[in-house]
Amino acid sequence: MNCLLTGATGFIGRHLVDHLLANGHSVNYLGRQRSTSLDTRAAFHHWDRQDQPRLESVPRLDAVFHLAGEPVAQRWTAEVKKRIMESRIEGTRKLVSAIGKLKYKPSVLVSTSAVGFYGDRGNQVLTEASAAGEGFLADVCKGWEREATRATEFGLRVALLRVATVLGKDGGALKTMLVPFKVGIGGRFGDGKQWMPWIHLDDLVSLYVFAAENGSAEGPLNAAAPETVTNEQFTKTLGKVLGRPTFIPAPRFALQAVLGELAGFVLSSQKVIPEATERAGFKFRFGQLELALRAVLA
Numbered sequence: 001m002n003c004l005l006t007g008a009t010g011f012i013g014r015h016l017v018d019h020l021l022a023n024g025h026s027v028n029y030l031g032r033q034r035s036t037s038l039d040t041r042a043a044f045h046h047w048d049r050q051d052q053p054r055l056e057s058v059p060r061l062d063a064v065f066h067l068a069g070e071p072v073a074q075r076w077t078a079e080v081k082k083r084i085m086e087s088r089i090e091g092t093r094k095l096v097s098a099i100g101k102l103k104y105k106p107s108v109l110v111s112t113s114a115v116g117f118y119g120d121r122g123n124q125v126l127t128e129a130s131a132a133g134e135g136f137l138a139d140v141c142k143g144w145e146r147e148a149t150r151a152t153e154f155g156l157r158v159a160l161l162r163v164a165t166v167l168g169k170d171g172g173a174l175k176t177m178l179v180p181f182k183v184g185i186g187g188r189f190g191d192g193k194q195w196m197p198w199i200h201l202d203d204l205v206s207l208y209v210f211a212a213e214n215g216s217a218e219g220p221l222n223a224a225a226p227e228t229v230t231n232e233q234f235t236k237t238l239g240k241v242l243g244r245p246t247f248i249p250a251p252r253f254a255l256q257a258v259l260g261e262l263a264g265f266v267l268s269s270q271k272v273i274p275e276a277t278e279r280a281g282f283k284f285r286f287g288q289l290e291l292a293l294r295a296v297l298a
Helices: 011-022 078-100 138-155 172-182 201-213 231-242 252-259 261-267 275-280 289-297
Strands: 002-006 026-031 041-047 065-066 108-114 156-165 166-169 198-200 218-221
Touching: 002 011, 002 261, 011 026, 011 108, 011 201, 065 078, 078 108, 108 138, 108 201, 156 201, 156 289, 166 172, 166 201, 166 289, 172 231, 198 289, 201 218, 201 275, 218 275, 231 289, 252 261
Parallel strands: 002 026, 002 065, 026 041, 065 108, 108 156, 156 218, 166 198
Antiparallel strands: none
8 A cells, every 4th residue: 555644753653654664555644844763764745734735746545544633641721722623623624625636536544533532421331333422522533533534525435543542662641651650659540430441552553554454444443452441450450460559549639630621531431342343354462451561561
């Protein structure tokens, strides 16, 4: 495949670029400036995101992977929330509009979304057919997916990956979680009863490529491992793998003091299962949490 990526320099994007190149695919990426860390075989194309990207210089494409967006894991001020919303909704709108202008269009757009789509849903089992939830991130995801789905008007197949907490060695949420655990003060968030969907980075990268290559992968796909765990179960499993205690919880008020409004998302509950993802034929390599954590932390 000849592929185009946005967000190629991010935690997930870097690994997706490496995976695509290692498997013989051609990679182009959009960004404000050429990356000094990406493999030099990946071709850079400028996009400052103020305007639509100019795709005329990109060789004829087979697939587009859209991962770009303002990081969610930061304290949510009014300005940050505006950047999160605009980077995903306006950015996706501009990308799709640029694709629509191409004489020869790619066959598929694989666009990132998030399990934040479902909001805080307690113990309800959530599949790709479940309705959207309420709250800021749910609103972001709804707009994000709506703009990505517009690519179907230009004849593209669109897959929407609703990504859970990603477990990887060199970034993402796990890197932050490990800090208190390594000094022996790890613990659950709040009461720990909230469901916490997760996915191993290798499975997520494989799912992006699977969604691009398989016509059965269309519409929303939960990028979450089939084993569902609560935050308390996640915490205990992580402590077991690290050989560290897990008896010092982070109470709600402390999380709110540190994270502000973001604490509401951290404490939200989403019992997500990958029903449509598995029905499309995707096989998880790391379907159990302990196996995934041991692979990451080996």
